[in-house]
Amino acid sequence: MDLLEYQGKQFFASYGIPVSDGAATDNVDEAVAIAERVGYPVVVKAQVHTGGRGKAGGVKLAENADECRTHAGNILGLDIKGHIVNIIWVEKASDIAEEYYASFTLDRSAKKHLGMLSAEGGVEIESVAETNPDAIAKIHIDPVVGLTEAAARDWVTTAKLNPAATDGAVDILLKLYTAYTEGDADLVEINPLILKPTGEVHALDAKVSLDGNAIYEHPDYEQYEATQPRDEREQAAFEKGLQYVGLEGSVGVIANGAGLAMSTVDVINQVGGNAANFLDIGGGANADVMAGALEVINNDPDVKSIFINIFGGITRGEEVANGIVEAMKRVKIDSPIVIRLDGTNAEEGRAILVPHLDDKLMMADTMLEAAGKSVELADSRR
Amino acid sequence: MSIFIDETTKVVYQGLTGSQGRYYGLLNREYGTQVVAGTNPKKAGTDVDGIPVFANVAEAVEATGATASCIFIPAPGVQAAVLEAAEAGIEFIVAITEGVPAQDEAYFYNKLKDEFPNTQMLGPNCPGIISPGKANIGITANHISKPGGPVGIVSRSGTLTYQALWELKGNDIGVTTCVGIGGDPVPGTSFIDCLRAFEADPETKAVMMIGEIGGSAEEEAAEFIKDHMTKPVSVYIAGVTAPPGKKMGHAGAIVSGGKGTAAAKMEALRDAGALIGNNPTECGVLMTEIVAAL
Numbered sequence: 001m002d003l004l005e006y007q008g009k010q011f012f013a014s015y016g017i018p019v020s021d022g023a024a025t026d027n028v029d030e031a032v033a034i035a036e037r038v039g040y041p042v043v044v045k046a047q048v049h050t051g052g053r054g055k056a057g058g059v060k061l062a063e064n065a066d067e068c069r070t071h072a073g074n075i076l077g078l079d080i081k082g083h084i085v086n087i088i089w090v091e092k093a094s095d096i097a098e099e100y101y102a103s104f105t106l107d108r109s110a111k112k113h114l115g116m117l118s119a120e121g122g123v124e125i126e127s128v129a130e131t132n133p134d135a136i137a138k139i140h141i142d143p144v145v146g147l148t149e150a151a152a153r154d155w156v157t158t159a160k161l162n163p164a165a166t167d168g169a170v171d172i173l174l175k176l177y178t179a180y181t182e183g184d185a186d187l188v189e190i191n192p193l194i195l196k197p198t199g200e201v202h203a204l205d206a207k208v209s210l211d212g213n214a215i216y217e218h219p220d221y222e223q224y225e226a227t228q229p230r231d232e233r234e235q236a237a238f239e240k241g242l243q244y245v246g247l248e249g250s251v252g253v254i255a256n257g258a259g260l261a262m263s264t265v266d267v268i269n270q271v272g273g274n275a276a277n278f279l280d281i282g283g284g285a286n287a288d289v290m291a292g293a294l295e296v297i298n299n300d301p302d303v304k305s306i307f308i309n310i311f312g313g314i315t316r317g318e319e320v321a322n323g324i325v326e327a328m329k330r331v332k333i334d335s336p337i338v339i340r341l342d343g344t345n346a347e348e349g350r351a352i353l354v355p356h357l358d359d360k361l362m363m364a365d366t367m368l369e370a371a372g373k374s375v376e377l378a379d380s381r382r
Numbered sequence: 383m384s385i386f387i388d389e390t391t392k393v394v395y396q397g398l399t400g401s402q403g404r405y406y407g408l409l410n411r412e413y414g415t416q417v418v419a420g421t422n423p424k425k426a427g428t429d430v431d432g433i434p435v436f437a438n439v440a441e442a443v444e445a446t447g448a449t450a451s452c453i454f455i456p457a458p459g460v461q462a463a464v465l466e467a468a469e470a471g472i473e474f475i476v477a478i479t480e481g482v483p484a485q486d487e488a489y490f491y492n493k494l495k496d497e498f499p500n501t502q503m504l505g506p507n508c509p510g511i512i513s514p515g516k517a518n519i520g521i522t523a524n525h526i527s528k529p530g531g532p533v534g535i536v537s538r539s540g541t542l543t544y545q546a547l548w549e550l551k552g553n554d555i556g557v558t559t560c561v562g563i564g565g566d567p568v569p570g571t572s573f574i575d576c577l578r579a580f581e582a583d584p585e586t587k588a589v590m591m592i593g594e595i596g597g598s599a600e601e602e603a604a605e606f607i608k609d610h611m612t613k614p615v616s617v618y619i620a621g622v623t624a625p626p627g628k629k630m631g632h633a634g635a636i637v638s639g640g641k642g643t644a645a646a647k648m649e650a651l652r653d654a655g656a657l658i659g660n661n662p663t664e665c666g667v668l669m670t671e672i673v674a675a676l
Contacts, residue, residue: 106484108567108597111491143489144496184485214483216458247625258565259539259594262620266644267661269623278624313523313544314409343548344523367663 008206015179022091031072048083099192121192168201184214249274252297273375287326304378317349340370384513385579403454418446439470477505487568503570509562530556532587536576549666573603595621604650618665
């Protein structure tokens with residue numbers, strides 16, 4: 001799960017990484033109160049899960065209460081690439097001598113942690129990687145060994161940071177690595193990591209993505225669920241515990257297994273249609289899960305047909321078929337459904353479905369045929 | 383021949399006394415797998431339908447001679463379970479559990495590599511491995527594959543693995559071994575590990591490979607195929623239409639910054655000489671043609 005900047009800064013601060021004094025708020029009066037407390041000038045920053053905030057007018061410097069009030073008022077409610085700003089972060093403005101970049105993430109290819117450090121921070125690291133790859137100092141870290149202080153010091157030297165920044169940078173990198181590993185993050189990134197004219201090193205921004213699988217180790221991460229970017233459909237699916245991703249098309253998809261669900265979305269595309277979603281209902285396909293899935297898809301106004309794609313492995317075909325029949329009794333479905341049921345005891349399962357077949361519930365033998373039929377139905381109901 | 387496991391492989395089930403462990407452990411035994419032991423420190427001395435339960439893997443190995451283990455322990459306990467198996471001298475660990483934190487996976491992957499070079503891990507978050515007609519370790523249904531060969535399967539996705547077995551069975555094609563390597567960021571066994579083993583296995587004549595978007599494992603496999611594989615390979619990659627930056631169920635299935643796209647993977651594999659199917663069925667048809675021409 002991706003954290004907003006202020007959550008990332010609080011996360012960093014909890015590991016002792018220096019960040020600017022500030023606070024988050026959803027209203028103008030409080031924004032001014034925060035500014036008065038930390039002292040002007042302050043920076044008012046939109047908290048949204050997207051980049052390009054500055055260009056969109058979501059980051060402003062305020063020298064006094066009037067300016068703070070104006071900026072906070074303008075930024076709250078702002079639409080940045082489809083993300084409405086509900087929260088702003090107000091922090092003390094920093095004097096900047098130099099801007100660096102630092103991050104840790106997993107290198108899946110090397111199967112080790114990858115640290116990246118650059119003296120060219122403050123810009124998109126992707127563009128640095130393209131135009132001047134030598135400006136990024138990379139190190140691989142064996143998780144069993146960890147990042148030693150000596151390795152961090154060498155790394156800072158290799159990255160050619162200002163010598164005045166060395167001690168501060170080493171300290172922050174060691175703490176950042178601890179935050180990354182002990183905090184179970186997929187990514188921690190500071191851009192820019194700044195050197196102040198006074199010689200201190202400081203995290204001016206925070207990008208943090210936490211591993212949802214590790215919530216059991218960090219119960220407080222539950223709080224971040226509330227600010228995850230989900231559309232209405234995704235929120236409804238999330239509340240039902242479904243693995244759902246909203247897409248733009250008109251064919252609703254229900255499949256068991258992430259691979260099969262992705263494959264279903266692909267096949268719909270190959271026959272000239274577009275899927276409205278990715279939805280993996282997991283290995284079993286009982287009535288409860290199926291009913292929940294159908295409900296979420298049925299509430300999507302863009303859905304014109306539904307493709308249920310089930311491969312019975314351990315779960316037998318007749319269990320799947322009974323689940324579908326039972327679910328359809330519970331949820332009133334507007335769009336026609338095409339089912340492809342294959343695998344273990346598929347014939348027995350299909351036999352259960354046969355008496356229920358009509359122009360709202362159809363069956364197809366193969367994935368391709370079912371995809372073709374559901375796309376045709378979606379097109380005809382546009 | 384099969385790769386990694388066969389009918390003589392003795393397996394200890396870590397978590398046999400849990401509901402999942404018991405269910406699949408007994409199904410695996412029914413298939414012919416030598417399920418020789420279970421472990422549970424609180425239930426040592428008891429048994430699960432005749433399978434003895436030991437306090438730990440070392441005791442199970444001592445008593446039964448098990449060389450493989452299968453882990454059905456909940457995610458928080460997987461790291462300890464993997465290391466326990468490795469310390470007990472287990473050579474092949476199959477970790478079925480999903481939801482293991484990536485930091486844990488990165489840690490125990492490297493720990494095994496650094497300190498237990500004779501231990502190979504499969505998974506976590508995988509369906510396991512089946513050598514049809516010989517042994518099944520994991521959660522693959524018993525009757526969806528045809529024994530014998532000449533095809534080996536390696537797959538990153540669970541249900542698509544089953545789909546592949548089923549497509550081949552439908553075309554009356556046998557499988558030597560089917561390995562589900564799992565969709566997590568740090569899989570213990572890679573595509574390349576399996577491709578190398580299939581290339582060396584005289585009974586495997588062709589390989590079917592199923593990949594997904596995200597990461598670069600397929601691109602690395604393409605390099606290996608180009609340089610080292612003499613046997614034909616058919617490939618399907620799921621996620622052609624997945625939007626960038628969205629997680630598609632698996633921790634692994636995510637495209638970031640234009641890297642790890644299905645198109646790039648298919649291109650690399652095509653260049654390496656593999657045949658690319660646009661969907662699982664087409665991939666099965668391609669394999670049927672390959673087998674017919676052998």
